[in-house]
Amino acid sequence: MHNFQPKTLFLGKKTIYLPSCHSTNDIAAEIIQNKQVFDGTIVITSDQTAGRGQRGNSWEALPGQNITFSLIVKPDFLNANEQFKLNIAVSLGIYSFLNQYVADKLTVKWPNDVYVSDRKMGGVLIENTLSGSRIAYSVIGIGLNINQLSFSETNTRAVSLRLATQSLDEFDIEKLIGELCESLEKYYLQLKNGHSLRQKEAYLEILYRYQEYHYFSKNDTRFLGKIIDIAPTGHLMLEVNGEVEYFDFKEISFEI
Structure with a gap:
């Protein structure tokens, strides 16, 4: 090894x-x-x-x-x-x-x-x-x-x-x-x-689910969103209900 x-x-x-x-x-x-x-x-x-x-x-x-x-x-x-x-x-x-x-x-x-x-x-x-x-x-x-x-x-x-x-x-x-x-x-x-x-x-x-609508969860709340970009800080940028929202590494989960 x-x-x-x-x-x-x-x-x-x-x-x-x-x-x-x-x-x-x-x-x-x-x-x-x-x-x-x-x-x-x-x-x-x-x-x-x-x-x-x-x-x-x-x-x-x-x-x-x-x-x-x-x-x-x-x-x-x-x-x-x-x-x-x-x-x-x-x-x-x-x-x-x-x-x-x-x-x-x-x-x-x-x-x-x-x-x-x-x-x-x-x-x-x-x-x-x-x-x-x-x-x-x-x-x-x-x-x-x-x-x-x-x-x-x-x-x-x-x-x-x-x-x-x-x-x-x-x-x-x-x-x-x-x-x-x-x-x-x-x-x-x-x-x-x-x-x-x-x-x-x-x-x-090569980003998983980029520009696709999928379900995510935050604090046990399920919502529909689309990944549209990654901020310079590394935050995930989602389009949710027509608005852009930012999520940190531990804030959000992907639903399968």
Whole structure:
């Protein structure tokens, strides 16, 4: 799991492999606190026992069957109020990587879950450390279901790459991690070189349920809305009853 050699400039050149750990994001945060940071460092594990997702959700992953790692980068070219630009770049990197294998019905669900049809294949948790008005470090935690064929009864909408492609053979996870690193670095460097507007346009093109009317819920209230844009702050912009409303990450839920 730690012998992959991505064809990158910096991302993944330094790898910290842990056979088992509670959370790669937590380990990456400790590295930053100890000031032992090499830009592009990856903390990877075969068995993450307490992985986290958006909204404080846990992440289910059987040992050795999926991709679970955290990436440390130094996006000091971004202001604190531009955090969602990094979210977009990471989402595009993951989408582009997976698109080689499962192009049909692959989307990104706001803010950064990976979906095939209405089933979740993976997600991202980005945690930033600020220095004044700039982002000093970002820990990008990525979990992707790869070879797992069964999930718990409470996780009925999960899907893996193997299930989505109906592959009889297991995927080589080390090979996939190398490819993912290459794709992530490509879009990260695009962002660094000032292509955030183009990236946002590409993000909207692959956004789950973009420009479609669907039901959402907020505070146990169900309503009909249409995703029309993403605000610079990362807020989801919905058209609801002819008016534009803005929603933060933990304010709204998608109904299936």
